[in-house]
Amino acid sequence: MDRLFSGALRVARPLAKSLTLSLALSCAAQAQVVLRVDGHPITLEEAEAVNPQAADQPQVRQQVVEQLAQQQLLADALKSVPPQAQARIEAGQKNLRRQALAQLSAEAFLQAHPISQEAIRQAYEKHIADLPTRQYWLRWIVVKTPEEAKRVLDALRGGKQTFTALALHHSIGQNAELGGALGWQSEQAMSAEVLGVVRKLQPGQVAGPIALGENLAIIQLVAERTPPKPDFEQLKPQIEQQLRQAALQAHVQELAKNAKIDNLAPPAQAAPAKKMESSHAQ
Incomplete structure (x- = not known):
């Protein structure tokens, strides 16, 4: 059941955009008409549904109205609508109305149940409290064999090359x-083997090799x-x-x-399993 509703609502989405878009037809009689295309009215509410900034920014409003006018011209040029396309249009209209009403309901619920400062x-x-207690700025060198690890350690001890090189x-x-360079790493992000070694080091010290699966570090x-x-004020909105x-x-x-x-x-239905193919070179 959770999957049916997970992510279905997004509070941050502007309510006005979806609401006015879905209800435009029902309130067209009271709406302010800003343009007519062959008798078809285009209202201010329809423009605001496309972009809420059209309400108080004339340049944005003009751009949106021109876009809607072009869409109306193309729509009028269509002589017939295939049944499948008509079904998709009607489904889209139902979805927009459902979305608008859901957003309206969500806003009403959240207004009635505000989040307290104490919460x-x-x-x-x-x-x-959940933040890590310590962080470590690390570098590492990962190699495949003990012989490679020994050569690297010998080079470090001999001072011939830097760790970075x-x-x-x-x-x-x-x-x-x-x-x-791995940057700052929290204790939670490290394996127990690595953390046990790192905790014993002083800044600038090197340790290893440490087993990492089939490799060495x-x-x-x-x-x-x-x-x-x-800071509290920094995280408060989030x-x-x-x-x-x-x-x-x-x-x-x-x-x-x-x-x-x-x-x-x-x-x-699960995808059929692929047959294993030999990866040996021919």
Whole structure:
């Protein structure tokens, strides 16, 4: 059931655009006509439905009206509408009306259930508590064999080449072209094997080789820090939007519990498995 409604509503989408577009026909009698094309009225509300800025920006309004006029000319030039096309047009109109009413309902629900400042503050405190306690700025060199790892370590200890230069020429790992730079990494992002080694290093020190699946890694710790904590006011709009979306989604799920929904779409069929083909060279 969740999949039927997941992502169905987006609070941030402008309500006016979809609402005025779907209701344009019903209020055409009261609408302000800004242009006529062979007797067909084009209203200000229709222009605003295409772009809400047309309401108070004459240049935008003129561009939108010209676009609608061209569409009307092309529509009038069509002598007949194939049945399949007519069905798609009617389906599109139904979808637009459904979308407009859903947005109107969503806005009404959110206005009646505003997100409290306390809820935003609690979500912020949880976000801060979930932040990693330490971050490490790392470089690495990834090689395939113990022999390659030994050559790299010997070169580092001998001071013949820098870590960056060796990564550029020998590493097969991520960001080799950047000298193996991984940037700031949180403890949660590292494997237990890597984290256990990194925690013992001082900035500038190198350790390895460390087993990474079938490969080996040599790691350098460049710096470490306590992650900076974002300010409450900085995160407040994002947190409030997330809470609004979560509240709306929960509202939709509650509506679904009390609704009779018959999913009549045929089940998706799995794609047939491809036969294994030999990859040996001929």
